[in-house]
Amino acid sequence: MKKYLLLFAMALSLSTSFAFKRVEPLTGYIGDAMCAAKGKGNSAEHAACAAKCIKGGEAAVLVVGDKVYKIANQKEVVKYAGKKVIVEGKITDDSIEVTKITEVKA
Ligand SMILES: [Cu+2]
Numbered sequence: 001m002k003k004y005l006l007l008f009a010m011a012l013s014l015s016t017s018f019a020f021k022r023v024e025p026l027t028g029y030i031g032d033a034m035c036a037a038k039g040k041g042n043s044a045e046h047a048a049c050a051a052k053c054i055k056g057g058e059a060a061v062l063v064v065g066d067k068v069y070k071i072a073n074q075k076e077v078v079k080y081a082g083k084k085v086i087v088e089g090k091i092t093d094d095s096i097e098v099t100k101i102t103e104v105k106a
Helices: 002-015 031-039 044-055
Strands: 021-032 060-064 067-071 083-093 095-103
Touching: 021 031, 021 044, 021 067, 031 044, 031 067, 067 083
Parallel strands: 067 095
Antiparallel strands: 021 060, 021 083, 060 067, 083 095
């Protein structure tokens, strides 16, 4: 019995030591990297600009307050440019691999 407990504890510590962690759903705006770096993009007012910048080739990012997350899988999020969204995924450093994205209707 003790042996199983030990194995269980080992498995637990292994699973928490991976480089990425799952994130709680994050609510923010899909902005563009250029404007987000200037502190813009965390409001609905920036929507048109974000859409334009992303179309123009800027990387899409998730802006949560004053925190900016890179998006690993751009394709999943570009259609939400400028929109308020809830994002779920895996986070590595400051980059998110999005597994689920839902638009928040105002
Ligand atoms: Cu912009």
